[in-house]
Amino acid sequence: MSAFRVLARDGGARAGVLSTAHGDVQTPVFMPVGTQATVKAVSSGDLRELGAEIVLGNTYHLALRPGAASVRELGGLHRFMAWRRAILTDSGGFQVFSLRERRKVDEDGVTFRSHLDGSEQRLTPEIAMAIQADLGSDIAMAFDECPPANAPNAEIDAAMARTTRWAARSLEAPRAPGQLRFGIVQGAVDLARRRAHLAAISALPFDGFALGGLGVGEPPDVMHAVVDAIAPEMPEQSARYLMGVGTPADLLAGIAAGIDMFDCVMPTRNARNGQLFVRGGRVNIGNTRHRHDPEPIDAGCPCECCANYSRAYLSHLFHAKELLYYRLATVHNLRHYLDLMAGARAAITNGTLRRYWANYLATRGPSDPDPDPLPVSPPSAFDAT
């Protein structure tokens, strides 16, 4: 039986449900990023109240600190971070291949130096899956080689071939009870390469499939063209996951193309940097025009931040570098992203996704007649994830 079921369609978009060992996940879904066993600045209780059904944990970061064996002995990642719903763990591939100067790849795996203490470490498909088994995540990602956006074709081809061989080894490794496994499709921004690699990866018995190596610096329209072409060709009966993407506009475009799952540090990282999402744009809370504004960030938002606090107060906390700022801003941005996805699910069910999408991008919230344009920035593996 498949872990994923499509419940409704609207054009290429799907509303569905992904069944995991820690509950069902309604899709399309945004997964807040909990790099170091915490979504930065919020508690598992906050995430529960926000209605998050799944969060992401990072194999690379958790393996280095506190260590996979330590988390296993403490009852697994769910118990460690007091989160009872689903967790997806990445394989560490994206982080390891971001360590340009500090890693050495061979056919068996990757040797690299920790960004924390410089110690020599190793990841192979078997080690990455063993770590994810120790963490006890509900969805484990296969270990992949992720070349940079501007890599020469020969390097991209070699990475695709190796990722395919590593995918097969990842599937042969032991896993945690009930753990689902997703394969990752590489191929940069060339459609022929993407199609060839999709054929190779989708021939393997994964529970779901992901597009990796996008949103890593290429122009947004190039990324959207790849997603528009490839997402509809991904296996129809399995969940489709666009890794590391993106802005609200990116998510809506991905949903329309048939993507079911997303993760990105943008809502949490941008919150900490003073960028708060509103419909159709964002508010830069550090801007002096907010210093005396008694209105909330978004008068239509039901989050703890908007229900209680003014822009003036958030501006004060931000300028005073008060810890409360980071929590309130993160709660708001996650609420915005999760509500965006809930609205998209409802719109797909009603057959109104295109209108929902256009309305979102066109709306200037009543509390912010002139929001700043949406941010576009590639994720970083290490900068304040």
Add this chain to the structure above:
Amino acid sequence: MSAFRVLARDGGARAGVLSTAHGDVQTPVFMPVGTQATVKAVSSGDLRELGAEIVLGNTYHLALRPGAASVRELGGLHRFMAWRRAILTDSGGFQVFSLRERRKVDEDGVTFRSHLDGSEQRLTPEIAMAIQADLGSDIAMAFDECPPANAPNAEIDAAMARTTRWAARSLEAPRAPGQLRFGIVQGAVDLARRRAHLAAISALPFDGFALGGLGVGEPPDVMHAVVDAIAPEMPEQSARYLMGVGTPADLLAGIAAGIDMFDCVMPTRNARNGQLFVRGGRVNIGNTRHRHDPEPIDAGCPCECCANYSRAYLSHLFHAKELLYYRLATVHNLRHYLDLMAGARAAITNGTLRRYWANYLATRGPSDPDPDPLPVSPPSAFDAT
């Protein structure tokens, strides 16, 4: 009608209720310190869930940023920080007199340079009361001169005399509707001076009386000797407030001597530095022995931190400098302080305060058979309050 009523006595200790424009405050009470319109790392919702009935705001800090007029225009400090219960504001005296090199005192007031931008600022009794009226606090403190612990006698005597004159001027200044005003007794650690100044200040029609200038570096037993001698001689029908004190042991000693109100940055500041209070001692979460400990900080504590998270998880967050650490640690320490006070209130009502006090100091929590000794450190006006 007095704002304060004694409901029960146990030796010199009193359980009572202080009526403010924003609700009743059960005493003895500990007031979390919200220097910059936020108790560091927690929200007003967190404080409500913790059961706090009153918090403290700092006139000096709020006057510099965001400014008293700004807070007034935004509806006052309660609305600004979304806190509907009581607020006490200090007068700025303690902070201003901590600016040793940056201030100049005259009979009318104090000229000083802001620690934020070096700009020249001025506080007088009238300005301090006007700021507190703008903030709209429920209890305003008179503007006082607070000499250092090691000041020569002539300086202490002059400060006492000036504080008396400033107290009278503070009472003549306009106040917010329903705002109570407390006078401050100085006199360093000399009992004769304390008694003389208590006589002068208590002759003025204040709603409550505070002991200032203690817990500023003098040995704990010297501070306790002053409190033991002077607290019982403070007006019987008014609330008695020991400013800026202290450890759980200091609070219990103060309660036994007849003090009703306390504030201190210790629970919040020490939380951020890794010191978590348990019965009879404290846990230094940075210590390596907690890295793999599946037990909570205090198995008997009902706080969000202890109910959900292990010492190992807190240790991980602390070492990774994750923002969530600061909130969880602060919630725990405030829960510990507020529960200590609730227990003391109940014990006074039951006539068992001495046993409660001794039990607290003697208890080694089951989850921490060997806690570190209680910290003793003077508050600082500026270091991470």
